[in-house]
Amino acid sequence: MNDHPIISKRTGEAVGSWDGRRVDDLASKITELLAQGNELIDLEFPYQDDFPMDQDIVVPYAIWAIDRGGRCLVGDPPAFEIKRRSEIEADIQEHCNSE
Numbered sequence: 001m002n003d004h005p006i007i008s009k010r011t012g013e014a015v016g017s018w019d020g021r022r023v024d025d026l027a028s029k030i031t032e033l034l035a036q037g038n039e040l041i042d043l044e045f046p047y048q049d050d051f052p053m054d055q056d057i058v059v060p061y062a063i064w065a066i067d068r069g070g071r072c073l074v075g076d077p078p079a080f081e082i083k084r085r086s087e088i089e090a091d092i093q094e095h096c097n098s099e
Contacts, residue, residue: 023073
């Protein structure tokens with residue numbers, strides 16, 4: 001499987017990549033890139049294929065990626081969280097019930 005590029009929004013060029021194996025590695029890589037002065041990072045690995053979502057459902061936080069083990073990188077850097085798919089589904093349900 002190919003690595004997924006991490007793109008700088010400022011330059012439009014790849015400033016790193018991620019192999020898709022562990023979201024822990026992706027969180028570290030993004031945090032490091034931001035600390036080096038890169039602007040917000042655009043990730044070219046859609047999670048929609050692995051984590052299908054209804055267009056009308058609002059997720060209460062950003063989902064950056066899902067790794068091969070089904071763990072998801074969520075939240076905002078540098079305070080990322082790693083959640084399992086089932087946790088995200090429960091959060092979505094709770095968010096929908098509170099509205």
